[in-house]
Amino acid sequence: MGLTAQSVSRFFSFRKKKQKDWAFPEELCRRFTLAEISAATQCFDQTLCIGKSAFGTVYKGRIKVDGDEDRKDVAIQRISGGSERRMREFRAEVQLLCQLRHPNLISLIGFCQENGERITVYDYMPNGTxxxxxxxxxxxxxxxxxxxxxxxxxxxxxxxxxxxxxxxxxxxxxxxxxxxxxxxxxxxxxxxxxxxxxxxxxxxxxxxxxxxxxxxxxxxxxxxxxxxxxxxxxxxxxxxxxxxxxxxxxxxxxxxxxxxxxxxxxxxxxxxxxxxxxxxxxxxxxxxxxxxxxxxxxxxxxxxxxxxxxxxxxxxxxxxxxxxxxxxxxxxxxxxxxxxxxxxxxxxxxxxxxxxxxxxxxxxxxxxxxxxxxxxx
The missing domain is CATH 1.10.510.10 (Transferase(Phosphotransferase) domain 1)
Structure with a gap:
């Protein structure tokens, strides 16, 4: 509880930073490369698409997590649109979810922000919504x-x-x-x-x-x-x-x-x-x-x-x-x-x-x- 409270408190200082100075708690959230994401989704193969929403397209992928040799099933959301609002929503979700821990909240594994792409990686939920x-x-x-x-x-x-x-x-x-x-x-x-x-x-x-x-x-x-x-x-x-x-x-x-x-x-x-x-x-x-x-x-x-x-x-x-x-x-x-x-x-x-x-x-x-x-x- 103490670590979570301190981490969430830090969220406010992050929000005050300018976009170019975006900070995030690296010890709680992994940054993936676009190459890793592309490999995990077979270059965003549409056969791996498991859902679409106003925020983007979600793919089922397999990726190495926390140094494990075996790959893990994950859900990879590719955020659509390049507006400032979408950027704020993406950053807000990353900064918030990587600091919250509860058995009934989705677990954020990491994210990718590279070459104009904004991507979030979560635990895969096999039973959908x-x-x-x-x-x-x-x-x-x-x-x-x-x-x-x-x-x-x-x-x-x-x-x-x-x-x-x-x-x-x-x-x-x-x-x-x-x-x-x-x-x-x-x-x-x-x-x-x-x-x-x-x-x-x-x-x-x-x-x-x-x-x-x-x-x-x-x-x-x-x-x-x-x-x-x-x-x-x-x-x-x-x-x-x-x-x-x-x-x-x-x-x-x-x-x-x-x-x-x-x-x-x-x-x-x-x-x-x-x-x-x-x-x-x-x-x-x-x-x-x-x-x-x-x-x-x-x-x-x-x-x-x-x-x-x-x-x-x-x-x-x-x-x-x-x-x-x-x-x-x-x-x-x-x-x-x-x-x-x-x-x-x-x-x-x-x-x-x-x-x-x-x-x-x-x-x-x-x-x-x-x-x-x-x-x-």
Whole structure:
């Protein structure tokens, strides 16, 4: 923690330097040559392309890291565009990520800045993005052609919440991500989530547990995820990330992007529970579903003051997982016709258990929140 706090603190002195004097903590980040990057990507062979975004093209490559003889699978992002803004975003991400360490943040291995190229190198995430699983469960990048289970989704949401909470409160200077979305959540071989894409991140003054960091900022972010209060005032806060995370929770519950949901809503008149991912209906325990919807609603409230902190969101999601696991255990025992003390039979898979019912759940609050949300999209 001490090293990380000191390193992040140094970020401010780096930002004050002129572009030509750009500094970075060499002991924490490796600078690759363009020749190394070209060899790793076979001269940016398009068959190795694994993704594209507004920031650039990502390739799967193999490169020697930290003196190892064997080459390691990595993700290599080639930044597109030569604008001053792109340069600032590239440098901001390199300077920030090479100083932060958290199990749910993407690990930056190094970078390359040579002959007009700006390239970042990360750990390779074999399971792609959370968007891949939510919007295209048969995507060939995924090992398993089946959709994520509810408990897998909950654990992913908890991991992302932990990473954002760390950014807000776990380092000396709070970091506001400003682009929390499903596309920026990468999944490793064990489906552990890694938050990525820090080019738009803002550093604040020293983090204070009870102080809201508020900074004036040029409007930026992803349409549909941007905090409406930020749109109105131009002031970005930690609660802007909370709002964006609330949209992520909504997409996880429905397995559709917020833009698709907003387009469907006016014409079809669809409301909850009809909007819930059909693969999840009946698989989510009622108490867990109520807890999850409550968290989502609170994250999506109109003003930041009404929203919880990411620390509170993390705790509530962990509680939701406990409620699901407890309900599943009770249901399994009932369906096996035995008690916990005498049963030697293995637990039933979730998809073999009878469906949960939601007759006693009111969906009015989340429907009202959803109707307000789509007005801003």
């Amino acid at each position: 959370l968007s891949d699983y939510l919007l295209d469960p048969s995507n060939t990048k995924n090992k398993d052609p089946f959709p994520l289970t509810w408990k897998q989704k909950l654990k992913i949401c908890i991991g992302v919440a932990r990473s954002v909470h760390y950014l807000h409160a776990g380092v000396k200077h709070a970091v506001i991500h400003r682009d929390v979305k499903c596309f920026n959540v990468l999944l490793d071989q064990n489906l552990v989530p890694k938050l990525s894409s820090f080019g738009l991140s803002k550093m604040g003054p020293p983090a204070l547990s009870n102080a809201l960091i508020k900074m004036n900022s040029n409007l930026t972010g992803t349409f549909g995820y941007v905090d409406p209060e930020y749109l109105d005032s131009g002031n970005v806060t930690e609660k802007s990330d909370v709002y964006s995370f609330g949209v992520v929770l909504l997409e996880v519950l429905c397995a559709k992007s917020i833009l698709i949901l907003s387009n469907e809503r006016p014409g079809s008149g669809a409301i909850f529970p009809d909007l819930i991912d059909p693969f999840l209906k009946g698989k989510v325990a009622p108490d867990c579903l109520k807890k999850f919807m409550n968290i989502t609603v609170r994250c999506l409230r109109r003003t930041g003051a009404e929203r919880p902190t990411m620390g509170e969101v993390q705790v509530e999601l962990e509680c939701a997982l406990e409620l699901q696991e407890s309900a599943d255990a009770v249901k399994q025992l009932k369906e096996l016709g035995t008690s916990a003390s005498t049963s030697l039979a293995p637990p039933l898979p979730a998809y073999d258990m009878e469906d949960y019912t939601y007759e006693n759940i009111s969906f009015s609050e989340i429907n009202e929140t959803f109707c307000i949300l789509v007005r801003f999209i």
